[in-house]
Amino acid sequence: MKNIFRGFYSASQQELGNLWKDDKTLFVFDANVLLNLYGYALQTRNDFFKILKSIEGQIWIPYHAGLEYQKRRLEVIKNEKSIFSEIDRNLDKVQNVFKSDFEQLALKRRFPKLAENxxxxxxxxxRSIASxxxxxxxxNSEQPCVRSHDSIRDDLNSLFEGKVGEKPKSQEWLDNLYKEGAERFRNRIPPGFKDASKAKKEEDxxxxxxxxxYERQFGDLIIWKQIIQKSKEKDIASVIFVTDDAKDDWWYKIHSNGNKVIGPLAEIQAEIFGESDISAFHMYSTSMFMKDSESYLSVEVDENSIIDARASHSKPRHKYRADNLNQLRDSQNFIVNEYLKKHESSFGKLSEIMSQNRFPDDLEKFRNLEYMKNHLPTHFDEYKNLSNKASVEAYKYWLDKYNTIFDENNMSTYSDIIRKYENVGSPSEIQRLFDNLDASKNEESDEN
Known part of the structure; x- marks a missing residue:
């Protein structure tokens, strides 16, 4: 049965191990894999090239993949470089919160202590932003720019010298492929039908x-046809195709506790098996390719490199970074604004309570502390956690403690203790103050 429906069977772990070790396995790389290198950290790129060098005699790229890499290279570099300008703009927005939103609250007039904090x-x-x-x-200095020397392309030129497929034989061959592609797209025959929308754009x-x-909507189909043609060569027994195209016209996905990628579509495997004599076909994203290379080639790959490549596979890298920055900015703005809204009335009520206290000077010490005078965090998560404690309910415990001091029997004991803690600066020191007070009361009770 398996021989008849080979397209529905993915390679087992043992079979994958054999593919990696077989000299007749061809490793094919899509254009997006090469272009994503410009968004990786240096360590990720180094690990990727280290893997390619270990299988250097078995790597290959279709002509059209190489052409797309060359055509899109500078645009990708420009997009990756622009992320640093976007970072600056987002950092400016964070700082502008204090110059716009905070100033409108008139804190200096309404809550002087809060304004100081x-x-x-x-x-x-x-200071954190400056760092x-x-x-x-x-x-930014590590990232290539459109006019700088491109060391990534140098490495690719060296590795893929003599390992690029042949260009299309003629315009007639391409035109026939476009006709076939139009029919395939109507019937949703993979790969490439998800790119049909590219034909509706007025430009490009x-x-x-x-x-x-070259018609852009048929780019994936051209690459696929060139892979099939290459797989017909006698010295090729298996093909591993590495692509960061995550669309449903390449991969079989199923929703089971989240989307799960099973492997290449059955139609894709059936087509290449039907037109060539290869015994196995497998597909990887870059992250999974790097992960399995560590297992099957004993190549050391940093775990962060795999994570880095996985992020790029999930969405375009510059878009991924920009989304994270925007989320960070929105989160910071939300936390600060919520803090102010939540405590604007609380601080007023607390001030009223404290104004009636018999020990205003000492209570001011607590007030400064609870305003987090000496414990302002450098990260918003910490700031949020601390601010959640700075409500009237949180003060109730300490105010109740103070009420016990008002008893005339405790006045002299309190006066002695408070002098020892003239420079109270942390909650733990405050706790020790009250512990000492309680201990003194217990001693007096024992003596009586």
């Missing part, structure tokens, strides 16, 4: 190179 918070955030900008500048639907007219 806000200024300290602004300084802490500004972060330095790291951004470092990574096709391009010319070296005397041939």
């Amino acid at each position: 806000t200024e300290r918070l602004e300084k802490e955030i500004s 972060y900008r330095k790291s951004v500048a470092h990574w 639907t096709h391009f010319f190179y070296d005397g041939l007219n």
Whole structure:
């Protein structure tokens, strides 16, 4: 049965291990795999090239994949470079919260102490942002720009020298493929039918190179046909195709506690098995390719490199980073605004309570502490956790403690203890103050 329906069977772990070790296995790379290299950290790129060098005699790219890489390379570099400008803009927005949103609250007039703490918070955030900008500048300097020397392309040129497929034989061959492709797309025959929308765009639907007219919507189909043609060569027993195209016209996916990628579509495997004599076909994303290379080739790959490649596979890398930055900015703005809304009335009520207290100077010490005078965090998550404790309910425990001191029998004991803690600066020290008070009361009770 398996021999008849080979398209529905994915390679087992043992079979994959054999494929990696077989000299007749051809490793084919899509254009997006090469282009994603420009968005990776240096360690990820180094690990990727280390893997390719270990299988250097078995790697290959279709002509059209190479052409798409060359055509899109500078645009990808520009997009990756632009992320650093976007980082700067988002950091500016965070800092502008203090210059716009906070100033409108008139904290200096309404809550002077809170205004002081806000200024300290602004300084802490500004220092963190300044430090972060330095790291951004470092990574920006590591990132290629459109006019700089492209060391990534140098490495690719060296590795794939003599390992690029032949260009299409003629315009007639391409035109016939376009007719076949139109029919395939109507019947949703993979791969490439998800790109049919590219034909509806008014611009950039096709391009010319070296005397041939290429229609962009059929790019995946051209690559696929070139892979099939290459797989017909006698010295090729199996094909492993590495692509970061995650669309449903390449991969079989099923929803089971989340989307699960099972493997290449049965139609794709059936087609290549039907037109060639290869014994196995498998597909990888870059992250899974790097992960399995560590297992089957004993090549050391940093775990962060696999995570880095996985992020790129899930969505375009510059878009992925921009989304994260926007989420961070929105989260920070939300936390700060919620803090102010939540405590605007609480601080007023607390001030009223404290104004009636018999020990205003000492209560001011607690007030400063609970405003987080000396404990402003450098990260918003910590800030949120602390601010959640700064409600009237949180003060109730300490105010109740103070009420016990008002008893005339405790006045002299309290006066002695409070002098020992003239510079109370943390909650733990405050706790020790009351523990000592309770201990003194217990001693007096024992003596009586």
